[in-house]
Amino acid sequence: MELTKIKEKIFLSSPHMSDEGYEMEYIKEAFDTNWIAPLGENVNGFERELAAKVGSKAAAALSSGTAAIHLALKAAGVGEGDIVFCPTLTFSATANPIIYQNAIPVFIDSNYETWNMCPEALEEAFIKYPEVKAVLVVHLYGLSADMDKIMEICRKHNVAVIEDAAESLGTYYKGQHTGTIGDYGVFSFNGNKIITTSGGGMLVSKNEERINKARFWATQSRDQARHYQHSELGFNYRMSNVVAGIGRGQLKILDQRVEKKKYIHEFYKRELEGLEGVELMPSNEWNEPNYWLSSMMLRGKVRPLDIIEALERENIESRPVWKPMHMQPFFERFDYIGNGVSNKLFENGICLPSDTKMTDLDLERVVKVIKGLWTN
Incomplete structure (x- = not known):
């Protein structure tokens, strides 16, 4: 009996390493210098190069895009009982960190013009919840939200804007990279993203002081002391030097x-x-x-x-x-x-x-x- 030949699988979006082998150059350097973990020049270089690529002042390389959203919320002062507006049409990783902070999500509808957060629905939400602490905006499937309208509304109400640009690295809104328009921007390097580090994320901001604070939180909030001392709650959120090497190579393509x-x-x-x-x-x-x-x-x-x-x-x-x-x-x-x-x-x-x-x-x-x- 003749077996039916299985057709080659076509994936939705799978990892794609560079033909030039850029990633292996950085990984080899990490191995040769024994800088495998926890940090190293690849982490520092990836932060500098990503920030330069998108036009942001500072960046923190983290273990995931979800971790970046979590620290962005924390940096924006979101805490227990605070309200955060979040698009309803998104992956759960956008909304989950709101719960991590014991805050309350309020979900905002999309519009057909952008498939992203509807400015009219956002205005309505501010009327119902004027005490909102932050607004999370998603750029779905690489499509930019209508940022001028959204930023105008948010600035009028003096709330922090966090851009979830996990799916939109390389997308421009009026000539500016998504993720750099609000107060904080988040990128993901999950295996299915446009470039990947196998897993990982990046938090960017014009506020260098807040990014430095995010790095501190991401390294278990370890105080500068000879002994291990912790004055704040910390997280194990930093990207490894090997993973960052993959990211540096991927950024080139x-x-x-x-x-x-x-x-x-x-x-x-x-x-x-x-x-x-x-x-x-x-x-x-x-x-x-x-x-x-x-x-x-x-x-x-x-x-x-x-x-x-x-x-x-x-x-x-x-x-x-x-x-x-x-x-x-x-x-x-x-x-x-x-x-x-x-x-x-x-x-x-x-x-x-x-x-x-x-x-x-x-x-x-x-x-x-x-x-x-x-x-x-």
């Missing part, structure tokens, strides 16, 4: 990865946008996305699950759009301000394979499966 992500998006746009009921993720004149995940809305008979299952049968990975936080079992007890846009995006949205190792043949394979659902 960030622009290449953005170009490939854009190419993938343009391929899908050209091939799929003519199908009935298909609408690719929005574009705005002020937004230069990194197109981390090419996503689309479906408004016809073909549903996201139809596409996901059809792709799965061909060993191709895709996923639904994030399920809103206010619909999650853990978070549904918290307030939500909006009119259901995020619900609709979740119900009708799908993230397509956006792996930067994909060839044109891979893209054609994906498109053929999807188009088949409209012709069958």
Whole structure:
């Protein structure tokens, strides 16, 4: 009996090391100098180079993007009982650190123009909760939120703005890197991100003093003393020297990865946008996305699950759009301000394979499966 050949898997977004081997150069240096952990020149260099790349004054290399959000909230003075506005359409890692600080999330709806935080819903939230301590803004799938409107509202109410740019490294808003517009910015280097360190994150800010404080907290709040002394609660959040070496190498090819992500998006746009009921993720004149995940809305008979299952049968990975936080079992007890846009995006949205190792043949394979659902 002849065995059916398994087709090569196409991933949603998997790690992609540089062809030039930049990462190994930095890792080898760490090994050769025995600076494996806890810190070292790769950590210092990654902080300097990332800050320079995005145009921020200071950066702290941490163990994850989640850790960076946690320390940003702490740096902004968020504590027990404080209210933090957070987009509902995001991954739970955005909202979880609010709970770490014993604060209270209030979830803000999206709009169709950006898929990100709706400024009108944000205004409504400030009316209901004028005592809010901080606002978390997410740049979903590499799409920039409408930062001018959001910053104007937040500055009027004198609250700290934290940008969760975990998915948007390399995205520009009106010529400025996302993550550098608010008071604090957060990047992630998880395995599926546009560049990866296998795991890790970065906190950036114009406020160098606050970044120094974040580094202190991230190293168990160890006081400067001959003995081990701790006057504040600390965390084990620092990035290792080996991991940072991967990041330094990856940062060199960030622009290449953005170009490939854009190419993938343009391929899908050209091939799929003519199908009935298909609408690719929005574009705005002020937004230069990194197109981390090419996503689309479906408004016809073909549903996201139809596409996901059809792709799965061909060993191709895709996923639904994030399920809103206010619909999650853990978070549904918290307030939500909006009119259901995020619900609709979740119900009708799908993230397509956006792996930067994909060839044109891979893209054609994906498109053929999807188009088949409209012709069958």
